[in-house]
Amino acid sequence: MTQVAAFTIEHIRFVDPEGQATQPLPAFADQPDVLIALYRAMVLTRTFDAKAVSLQRTGRLGTFASSLGQEAVAVGVAAAMRPQDLLLPSFREQGAQFLRGVTMTELLLYWGGDERGSDFAGPREDFPICVPVGTHLPHAAGVALAFLLRGEPRVAVCMFGDGATSRGDAYEAMNFAALYRLPVVFVVNNNQWAISVPRARQTAAETLAQKAIAAGMPGRQVDGNDVIAVRHAAGEAIERARGGEGPTLIEALTYRLSDHTTADDASRYRDDAEVSARWKEEPVARLRAFLVAAGQWTKAEEEALIADSAAAVEAAAQEYLATPAMPAAAMFDHLYAELPAALAAQRREVEGAAVAEAEAS
């Protein structure tokens, strides 16, 4: 027998759950301001998530997907991107979208069912939230192909969940991207669950990162609760792609501390004990412990940050609530350049109902 190929998957961590460095930190972490910016972004995201859930519970927002416990994945990845890069998020990457410049008001509009929430003023070419699981991976490969053909030094960054890695779209996109050495980075937010399906029942593969190997590109695993590790691995992959060396798959190991969405009750299918254990690994307390031990973060700064984040989130919520709703017929306006006949008929029906309602009142 001759061995024709051999592969290893590395796992990257810099800071353990107690906030202790496990190895020398990457250069960017020498600047306290950089780490504090990551910490602030994670706290703001967590504050936003809590507010969005409470708005949904009080009937003022549609279904919402919290990123509780997974803030380091979104924030670490977006922090490694340059403004000219392009983010293709799924539905749990609000922390990345905020760093990119999407506003909290815009995302509340999105989750409130307002089409304007997908038309953000900020990064005009970033994609809107993708709810269909995994359908945006081929789009990311297409975006990256466009960058390559135009000779633009830009990178497409596509974020998706562990469940998405079981979809055919994921394999097709990765195969295509590796073959053509496209400037794209695929990031799996492995939060251990796809609604009620646990990671162990998702795939027989030992890691999700190794799904890169068959496509012919590097796959790396990072501690997704260590924002320094995420920022580092994402940065290396993004600059590798920009340098013409092709795509990378990053598997970020984290945990979904929340329900899947506000339409879910996770206590029906997983033990409280599992969730409690995972709270000991979450990313916000971890970075805070690190910063406090390094003398870079004080109780007063923490209190000010909590107050500032709450105020910013509350202001966004008020702006969202004060935004007049679009007419119901607006739901037909954003998908097709020309409406198919069946949808045009539905649009007329909705408009007719609105006129009748107005006349009756």
Ligand SMILES: Cc1ncc(C[n+]2csc(CCOP(=O)(O)OP(=O)(O)O)c2C)c(N)n1
């Ligand atoms: C194509 C498709 N099938 C099914 C669904 C319903 N659905 C929404 S989220 C989800 C699970 C996604 O799990 P994962 O990819 O791990 O992402 P997570 O929700 O954990 O962030 C499913 C099956 C969907 N949105 N799209």
Ligand SMILES: [Mg+2]
């Ligand atoms: Mg998942």
